[in-house]
Amino acid sequence: MNTPYISIIIPVYNVEDFIEACLNSVINQTYKDNFECILIDDCGNDNSMEIAKKIISNYHGNIEFKIISHCKNSGLSAARNTGIKNAKGTYILFLDSDDELTKTSLELLAKPLKEEKYDVVVGSYELIGQGQFEILKIDNDIKILNQEEIFKKFISRKIYEMAWNKLIKRDFLIDNKIWFEDGLLHEDVLWSFYLFYYCHKLKLLIAPTYRYRVRENGIIGQRNAKNILHLKRIFDDKLKFIKQKILYKHYPELTEYMYRQKLALLKGCIVYNIEKSVFKDVQQQKLLLGNHHISIKTIPYLIASNMPYKLFSVIIKIFSPK
Numbered sequence: 438m439n440t441p442y443i444s445i446i447i448p449v450y451n452v453e454d455f456i457e458a459c460l461n462s463v464i465n466q467t468y469k470d471n472f473e474c475i476l477i478d479d480c481g482n483d484n485s486m487e488i489a490k491k492i493i494s495n496y497h498g499n500i501e502f503k504i505i506s507h508c509k510n511s512g513l514s515a516a517r518n519t520g521i522k523n524a525k526g527t528y529i530l531f532l533d534s535d536d537e538l539t540k541t542s543l544e545l546l547a548k549p550l551k552e553e554k555y556d557v558v559v560g561s562y563e564l565i566g567q568g569q570f571e572i573l574k575i576d577n578d579i580k581i582l583n584q585e586e587i588f589k590k591f592i593s594r595k596i597y598e599m600a601w602n603k604l605i606k607r608d609f610l611i612d613n614k615i616w617f618e619d620g621l622l623h624e625d626v627l628w629s630f631y632l633f634y635y636c637h638k639l640k641l642l643i644a645p646t647y648r649y650r651v652r653e654n655g656i657i658g659q660r661n662a663k664n665i666l667h668l669k670r671i672f673d674d675k676l677k678f679i680k681q682k683i684l685y686k687h688y689p690e691l692t693e694y695m696y697r698q699k700l701a702l703l704k705g706c707i708v709y710n711i712e713k714s715v716f717k718d719v720q721q722q723k724l725l726l727g728n729h730h731i732s733i734k735t736i737p738y739l740i741a742s743n744m745p746y747k748l749f750s751v752i753i754k755i756f757s758p759k
Contacts, residue, residue, distance in 0.1 A: 443472040444526030448516030451481040455535040460492050468543035471499045477516040478506040514617035514624045531601045535650045542646040546604040549640040556636045558604040560646030568651035573597040579641040591633035592694040598629040602647035622667040665705035695724045696738035707753040
């Protein structure tokens with residue numbers, strides 16, 4: 438099986454301190470085949486694009502660089518969607534402009550495609566920068582060719598949610614209408630839920646193929662009232678999708694998965710002083726449809742998420758300060 442043509446998609450917005458390292462990590466790839474790198478200029482107000490254009494103008498090699506400029510700042514979701522629409526590659530890879538690829542990233546991610554036409558190939562990642570971040574590790578090289586098994590692995594928190602560092606078949610995204618929702622913060626959380634629901638062929642790699650930069654002012658590192666309200670939108674959309682497709686019947690693991698997220702939302706409402714009506718709206722969402730088995734691990738989430746507002750508020754303020 439021939440090595441596929443790959444499109445790397447890099448949204449660029451106010452990253453002048455990091456864009457050089459990001460692009461150099463692309464240029465220094467050991468991958469020998471031709472590939473393209475698409476930069477989406479999302480109308481920042483620093484020198485990111487000037488730095489990028491200078492690097493590209495001085496480059497001579499097997500990478501086809503392409504710059505697409507938005508007319509106005511449209512956000513990360515819109516930038517990624519623009520990249521998908523304009524990519525020539527059979528497979529695409531999202532790279533955030535403050536992160537880096539490991540030197541052998543494309544070589545390692547593309548290698549499994551010689552044995553199977555996977556929908557998605559996921560690598561492990563390393564942390565760079567400063568700040569705290571929970572790293573979700575891939576334990577071993579795994580090949581999964583069953584849709585239900587893939588989705589169960591995802592909702593069991595064995596696959597990380599971030600969009601980056603995943604080599605994805607472009608036609609698979611388009612055929613299943615897996616786009617990023619414009620204007621949504623933490624868009625990866627919802628997008629990856631759909632991605633791994635529809636995925637039928639998955640390869641997980643233990644080898645690190647990405648370097649994620651931890652930044653306190655990055656979206657993942659932030660939590661405030663706006664973030665919590667966007668996460669509530671994501672929670673509502675997931676619940677609607679689950680009910681429409683009656684997924685609890687096939688995936689009892691969804692009960693714990695959704696109760697975890699419900700409890701995190703309730704906690705966020707208290708910590709960031711979001712109005713009580715939002716708390717009540719989340720609390721009243723029914724997650725158990727029919728007679729579904731509740732695991733022992735789910736019971737604490739069930740009890741905590743049904744506590745009276747005042748009691749829950751006191752407990753959170755004592756044990757979970759900002």
